[in-house]
Amino acid sequence: MTKNLLPKIILGIDPGYDRVGWAVGSYQNSKFHLLNLGCIQTDSNQNIFDRYTVIILNLKKIIKRYKPEVLAIETLFFSKNKKTALRVSESRGIIVGTLLNSGVNVYEYSPNSIKLAVTGSGSANKHAVEKLVKMQVDHKMLGQINAEIDDAIDAVAVAMTHVFTKTF
Numbered sequence: 001m002t003k004n005l006l007p008k009i010i011l012g013i014d015p016g017y018d019r020v021g022w023a024v025g026s027y028q029n030s031k032f033h034l035l036n037l038g039c040i041q042t043d044s045n046q047n048i049f050d051r052y053t054v055i056i057l058n059l060k061k062i063i064k065r066y067k068p069e070v071l072a073i074e075t076l077f078f079s080k081n082k083k084t085a086l087r088v089s090e091s092r093g094i095i096v097g098t099l100l101n102s103g104v105n106v107y108e109y110s111p112n113s114i115k116l117a118v119t120g121s122g123s124a125n126k127h128a129v130e131k132l133v134k135m136q137v138d139h140k141m142l143g144q145i146n147a148e149i150d151d152a153i154d155a156v157a158v159a160m161t162h163v164f165t166k167t168f
Contacts, residue, residue: 009035009067009068009069010069010070010072010159010162011063011066011068011070011159012073012155012162013073014151015073015074015076015091015092016091017042017052017090018042019039021038021152021153021155022038022062022152022155023036023152023158024036025160027163032136032159035066037152037155039151040054048087048090052090056098059095060098063098063099063104069105070104070107070162071107072108072159072161073092073108074110074114074158075110076092109165113161114129114154114157114158114161117160118164130150133153
């Protein structure tokens with residue numbers, strides 16, 4: 001008898017401090033199933049520590065509701081703007097710490113490995129990733145969010161990368 005060794009519930013995160021894209025999925029019958037997705041939006045008028053608190057509180061709600069066994073998170077992509085890179089790095093640390101504190105196993109994936117897993121090309125553009133994610137998940141689910149869809153779709157891609165590349 002073969003046992004499915006992949007975790008049941010995966011939380012994919014596209015880290016940020018302005019917006020954190022998230023997606024919860026499961027691996028069943030050799031297929032990725034999207035359960036929910038969204039974006040944690042922080043208020044740019046608040047100080048950075050209040051914004052981090054918003055991220056933590058929202059993550060705790062997601063953890064409580066879905067009980068993920070795994071966090072799949074994108075590694076930091078360094079931009080030219082050092083202040084933004086620092087804030088995203090801090091946010092990523094807060095996200096990882098919150099999930100580790102909840103007993104969730106953490107895996108990280110580079111932007112190129114995500115592109116490779118989802119599209120077959122590590123140099124694919126954002127549009128190609130979005131197109132292939134949309135081909136593999138329920139379009140009605142993707143239609144429930146608006147301007148933050150890019151961050152949420154990126155989070156779906158991160159969760160899918162974990163499913164496509166890990167064997168347990």
